[in-house]
Each structure stands twice: as structure tokens, then as C-alpha cells.
Amino acid sequence: MASISSGSLTRVLYSYPCKAKIPKPLYSLLFKKSPVVGVASMSYDKELAAAKKAASLAARLCQKVQKALLQSDVQSKSDKSPVTVADYGSQAIVSFVLEREFPSDSESFSLVAEEDSGDLRKEDAQETLERITKLVNDTLSSDETYSVSPLSANDVLAAIDSGKSEGGSHGRHWVLDPIDGTKGFVRGDQYAIALALLDEGKVVLGVLACPNLPLSSIGSHDQHSSQYKVGCLFSAKVGAGTDMQSLDGSPPIKVHVSAIEDPEEASFFESFEAAHSMHDLSSSIAKKLGVKAPPVRIDSQAKYGALSRGDGAIYLRFPHKGYREKIWDHAAGYIVVTEAGGVVADAAGNALDFSRGRYLDLDTGIIVTNLKLMPSLLKAVTESLNEKASSSS
């Protein structure tokens, strides 16, 4: 968690609209001590290195599948199996690599992940399972530092099913979304492999592999242009800041969220898919805040990565009524942004709580920005939500 200096606290106080009081939840979010007290002294270096390795290998597998998918004909594009193969393959690789890197922890190994092998164990899925097994073995053997004997189909099923943990507030739990942004993956756009570690209910490290994200800012150019080198790996560890490097192995650089204080200069990110987030609500909030730029719509937790390096200043996510957010959709992105100096809150200004199991039970939506913009953003969110509620009642 980024520490908040007394200087920045003063600036936050000044930036808050003077007539309004700072709401209680926001006050505790901005002013409380690091929530990782007790685990902050741990180093997690070995865990972070393993997470980077696992996510990079999974990204290699996904890139291969996406390339084949985009080159395929229309008929096989409408077939969902390529996505399925990549989702399962990515989860099997990450699970296998983590268990192998920490053999002594095998008794207590815990992974909370999106996929399970139920459908793959059905008789008509044999061919798909064989494809996944081959893909996993080809990917593992493509890494010259990794000499493993080939996995069987049963090994792959077991690796996928390691992800059934319920998480919680005690002990350590890895948290994985093997492909976040499936819709973007199929379209050939953004997606991410998102992996984090919880220790005693707190996110202590996170890695976001974003194979299609340009290494340079997407705030300043067309994110779809093929002119720019793509493939970013973001990594963050509690108390140590956020790094970015290219997926093909350049040295890491430290990244920081945007320092913009004037909403007129800010741009905001939201889901590409209107079914995932209410675009009309975001535009009402942005208007209230005085944001001039149109929204930047991209898929997946790549939004958290882009925000952590200051490509934009705000991320707004308001799923439609009834949708329950899962911890694997935010854990890695959360620490990547907070360690880069940002703040992540729900729509009521509460901190996100990753300690309650597989779901994140939160108030209405998720908002992300820097320390200076958060108070006025929260005010605009509250007003817009109140207006929406009164217009629908």
C-alpha cells in the first residue's frame, strides 16, 4: 500500500470541496495506516518472482491461442472452444508453476481461481482436454529454464482444480483470473492474466500480464495501432511500489499514477462492454466532475495497469444491478494501482475487502483515482447515484 505522507494528507484536505464534510468511509480510506500491518515486514520476494514467471508463461500460452483464433475462419471464431482452451490452459500453467516453485508448501497451497474442470471431465470434452494438455506442455517446454516431464491430461485437470479454494481472512491464498476480459480476448483486443497473493486477508502482491497493451501510454495514441510495441508486465509488492516491464523481459521501471489535480485535464477509463458497466452513469459522473475528455474504453484489468502508469487518471466501474464482483477481477489490479500511489474504493468510499471469500461484497461500484481527485470524484459519484435513484423512483 502506498504510504500517505502528511504533505499529501494536507493536499487531500485542501482539495476536498470546502462546504462538504469528508465522508467517514473516505476519511478512513485516505487517512488510515497501511492495512497490511503485521504482514508488511515480510519480503515476499520469492513469491513475486514466482508470480511473474507463472503469469508470463500463461501469457505466452494465451498469445499463441489468440493469434490462431484471429487467423481462423469465421466459423471457428463463433465456436467458443479457443477461449475455453486458453482459459483452462492459463489456469493450469499458473497453478502448476506456483505449486512447483513452493514444493514445501504443498499441504497449505491455496488458489482461488475462476475456472474449474467440471465441463472438461465430460466425455465430449476429451478432444478439448487433449488440446489443452498439448498447449500446456508446449508452453512449459518453450521455457529453457524449466525442465519438466510432460504433464498428463489428469495432471492438467488436477492443476485446474487446485483453484477451488474459498480464500478468506486466514493464511495465504493465491488469487487468479487466468484470462480477464474474455470478450476482449476474442475480439483481439485487451485482456490480462491477473494473479495476486492474499496474506491474512490483505493483498500483498500482484502481477498483471497484459499481452496486447502498448508499452507506451495509451492516453496519447490509438490503442489499436499496430505501430507500437505491445506486451506489458506490471508487478507490485506491498510497500515496494509498482514496476512495469515488457513481457519479453526488459528491465523493470517504476510507475506512478497521474498527478493531475484538475478534473478538466483528467481522462477516464471504463469497460469496453456496456453490459459490464453502466456507461451512462460514468458519463454523468464525469460531467459533474468537469472531465472534458471522452471515455477511454478498454477491456480487462489492463485498465488498472494503464492507470498505474498515468495513462489516464480515473477508472469507473458500475456493473448492472445484481452482478457480484469476484476477488480475482480486482486483487492484482488493486495492488498495482495502490502501490503506484492510487486509491481504490467502492462507490461509498469504502476500501475493498478481499478477505470474505470468492466474492467482493461492495457498495454499487468501484472507483479508482489519485489521492487528490478522490474526494471530488466521490462527491460526484454520490450525487449522480442519488439523482439516478430519485429519477427511477
Ligand SMILES: Nc1ncnc2c1ncn2[C@@H]1O[C@H](COP(=O)(O)O)[C@@H](O)[C@H]1OP(=O)(O)O
Ligand atoms: N455482466 C457482467 N458485468 C460485469 N462484469 C462482468 C460481467 N460478465 C463478466 N464480467 C467480468 O468483467 C470483467 C471484464 O470486465 P471489463 O473488461 O469490462 O473490465 C471480467 O472479469 C469478466 O469476466 P471474465 O474474466 O470472464 O472475462
Ligand SMILES: [Mg+2]
Ligand atoms: Mg475476470
Ligand SMILES: [Mg+2]
Ligand atoms: Mg476470466
Ligand SMILES: [Mg+2]
Ligand atoms: Mg469468465
